[in-house]
Amino acid sequence: MNARRTNWWAIFWVVIAFLYFFLPMYGTLDFSLRMQRGEISLLAYEIVFADPRFWQGFQYSTLMALITIVISTLIFVPTVYWMYLRVPQARPVMEIITILPFIIPAIVYVFGLIRTFSRPPFQLTLSTVTTDMLIVAGYVVISMPFMFRAIDVGMRAIDVRTLTEAAQSLGSNWFQVLAFVIVPNLRIAILSGALISFATVMGELILASFLVRPALAPYMALLGLTKAYEPAALAIISYALTWFSLGLLQLISRGGTTRQITGR
Amino acid sequence: MMHLELTKITKSFGSAIAVEDFNLAVAQGEFISFLGPSGCGKTTTLRMVAGFERPTSGTITIDGNDLTNTPPNRRNIGMVFQSYALFPNMTVAQNVGYGLKIAGRTRAEIERRVSELLALIKLEGFARRYPYQLSGGQQQRVALARALALSPQLLLLDEPLSALDAKIRIELRQEIRRIQRQLGITTIYVTHDQEEALSLSDRIVVMCNGRVEQVGTPTEIYNYPATAFVAKFVGHINLLPVSVTDPQHGLVRLGSQSLRAGRYAQLNGRPIRLAVRPEEINPGAAETANVLSGEVESVTYLGSIVRIGLKVEGHPLALDVFNEHSLQLPSIGQPYQVHFPVEACWLMEDSEQPGA
Numbered sequence: 001m002n003a004r005r006t007n008w009w010a011i012f013w014v015v016i017a018f019l020y021f022f023l024p025m026y027g028t029l030d031f032s033l034r035m036q037r038g039e040i041s042l043l044a045y046e047i048v049f050a051d052p053r054f055w056q057g058f059q060y061s062t063l064m065a066l067i068t069i070v071i072s073t074l075i076f077v078p079t080v081y082w083m084y085l086r087v088p089q090a091r092p093v094m095e096i097i098t099i100l101p102f103i104i105p106a107i108v109y110v111f112g113l114i115r116t117f118s119r120p121p122f123q124l125t126l127s128t129v130t131t132d133m134l135i136v137a138g139y140v141v142i143s144m145p146f147m148f149r150a151i152d153v154g155m156r157a158i159d160v161r162t163l164t165e166a167a168q169s170l171g172s173n174w175f176q177v178l179a180f181v182i183v184p185n186l187r188i189a190i191l192s193g194a195l196i197s198f199a200t201v202m203g204e205l206i207l208a209s210f211l212v213r214p215a216l217a218p219y220m221a222l223l224g225l226t227k228a229y230e231p232a233a234l235a236i237i238s239y240a241l242t243w244f245s246l247g248l249l250q251l252i253s254r255g256g257t258t259r260q261i262t263g264r
Numbered sequence: 265m266m267h268l269e270l271t272k273i274t275k276s277f278g279s280a281i282a283v284e285d286f287n288l289a290v291a292q293g294e295f296i297s298f299l300g301p302s303g304c305g306k307t308t309t310l311r312m313v314a315g316f317e318r319p320t321s322g323t324i325t326i327d328g329n330d331l332t333n334t335p336p337n338r339r340n341i342g343m344v345f346q347s348y349a350l351f352p353n354m355t356v357a358q359n360v361g362y363g364l365k366i367a368g369r370t371r372a373e374i375e376r377r378v379s380e381l382l383a384l385i386k387l388e389g390f391a392r393r394y395p396y397q398l399s400g401g402q403q404q405r406v407a408l409a410r411a412l413a414l415s416p417q418l419l420l421l422d423e424p425l426s427a428l429d430a431k432i433r434i435e436l437r438q439e440i441r442r443i444q445r446q447l448g449i450t451t452i453y454v455t456h457d458q459e460e461a462l463s464l465s466d467r468i469v470v471m472c473n474g475r476v477e478q479v480g481t482p483t484e485i486y487n488y489p490a491t492a493f494v495a496k497f498v499g500h501i502n503l504l505p506v507s508v509t510d511p512q513h514g515l516v517r518l519g520s521q522s523l524r525a526g527r528y529a530q531l532n533g534r535p536i537r538l539a540v541r542p543e544e545i546n547p548g549a550a551e552t553a554n555v556l557s558g559e560v561e562s563v564t565y566l567g568s569i570v571r572i573g574l575k576v577e578g579h580p581l582a583l584d585v586f587n588e589h590s591l592q593l594p595s596i597g598q599p600y601q602v603h604f605p606v607e608a609c610w611l612m613e614d615s616e617q618p619g620a
Contacts, residue, residue, distance in 0.1 A: 162345050162347055163349055165314075165336070165343070165345070166345060166349040167362070168335075168336040169314060169336055169343040169411070170337075170362050170363035170410070171338075171340075171363055171366045171414065172337055172366050173337055176366060180351075180362075181351055185351070187353075
């Protein structure tokens with residue numbers, strides 16, 4: 001049969017893609033292990049891990065990422081739910097709005113933020129707490145395309161309207177419908193949106209560096225200006241972190257693959 | 265006072281009228297079907313009773329309490345959906361017990377009621393299964409149990425069997441009727457399947473284009489259809505265009521053949537049709553009955569019955585005969601004579617919806 005014949009073109013492109021993605025990474029990894037001349041060592045990693053600024057950046061970015069995830073979940077689950085239930089015709093508009101962070105460069109966005117919020121009446125850049133509020137708001141916007149799309153896909157897989165009506169006829173108010181019926185069925189969608197948002201925030205450079213907050217990415221950039229081996233090690237660490245997030249995502253969503261989509 | 269009363273209900277979506285001047289009084293424990301083609305307003309009416317839609321005008325009362333503007337979660341009405349709508353994240357027991365949990369019942373009470381309901385729907389061993397582990401028929405039983413858990417004052421079923429195979433459908437519909445009788449719960453059942461409506465209901469509401477065409481028992485609906493739409497929609501019917509020759513005695517003429525009608529409408533010069541159901545027509549001639557001669561056009565084998573299609577004076581006429589061993593099927597093109605009792609046919613004015 002034709003389908004069984006080896007498709008050499010397919011293999012060729014797979015190999016090309018593999019080299020394209022993995023060769024630079026292999027180069028970085030190899031380089032990061034050669035800090036000591038003539039031998040393979042983890043010295044660069046030791047230096048990175050021993051630097052308190054790394055841990056500070058890591059902690060700060062993790063905290064900001066978690067806050068971002070909580071806030072964007074609280075914003076997007078009810079919004080998308082409402083859109084599905086009451087204004088399905090607003091969907092094209094929502095799609096365009098949520099894709100804006102991909103279209104508007106982050107640098108333009110951050111200058112807009114600084115210009116607006118560094119002067120009265122909303123002078124938020126004066127204290128660290130209010131700057132952190134500003135940065136979280138920025139992260140929420142930057143992660144919006146991922147969060148919206150993940151929740152949107154999750155909602156599409158369940159019959160939102162009928163489940164809502166079923167829950168209502170059993171006495172649930174709006175809060176109970178969301179908390180007991182909608183959100184538990186969106187668990188995987190919310191988690192996948194959350195993990196992608198997490199990876200995005202962990203690697204976000206421009207917002208943090210222009211708002212001068214001790215996040216992980218500005219530390220990496222700074223290190224890259226003055227050192228050679230440590231930034232390579234850091235790059236590998238952040239890769240590992242991202243892959244760990246994605247692996248976690250795979251692991252969690254596998255538990256749900258046998259679940260049937262609600263009858264329609 | 266009736267249990268459920270719908271008074272002058274009208275619902276329009278923009279300029280489109282979905283339901284117009286709907287009036288119905290339902291007695292406690294009655295099983296009512298809304299029957300009609302898709303888009304006739306039957307589901308919209310049901311959704312207004314459930315509270316998912318608000319009537320544009322009119323009132324809905326249960327035991328005299330006006331519920332027209334009460335939100336669905338405060339009506340205590342059980343609802344079963346075509347798509348089952350079981351909560352995919354919950355087990356069978358959790359699904360059935362959901363309403364009780366929301367109502368704040370104790371855990372012991374919920375457990376007792378859930379096992380009682382699972383016994384009622386004969387799914388005792390399935391409490392810990394998830395909806396995706398059940399067949400369609402089982403899921404719909406669970407949905408029924410869930411809707412009954414709070415002992416609602418009204419049970420609404422929106423085409424609950426449409427998504428199931430023919431065999432399960434018949435089983436489950438008998439099951440629904442058994443449970444409904446056992447609990448004595450007032451029920452409204454929406455369907456486009458006339459067989460379901462006829463076999464289940466105490467009374468049927470036949471709807472078309474947002475209007476009620478007829479309300480009556482299955483016998484009334486089938487044997488005495490009030491409008492041409494009902495006659496055509498429920499069961500198969502032959503409608504022969506005839507001209508009246510003797511209005512006093514109901515004598516009519518079809519081409520060159522003379523017939524007598526049992527019940528006849530007021531004859532006021534409008535086009536008239538003679539209506540007769542295929543099962544009332546028998547092969548051969550008989551002296552006291554109406555006799556028609558035609559030609560065989562088709563023979564359709566339907567299992568227990570065989571439908572023979574004739575052409576009489578240029579008009580189609582179908583008759584059903586039982587598929588007995590002694591049955592000799594006519595061949596196509598053969599001249600064929602049939603007869604039917606005078607009481608079995610009636611005259612109808614040509615309806616304003618010729619295509620319906």
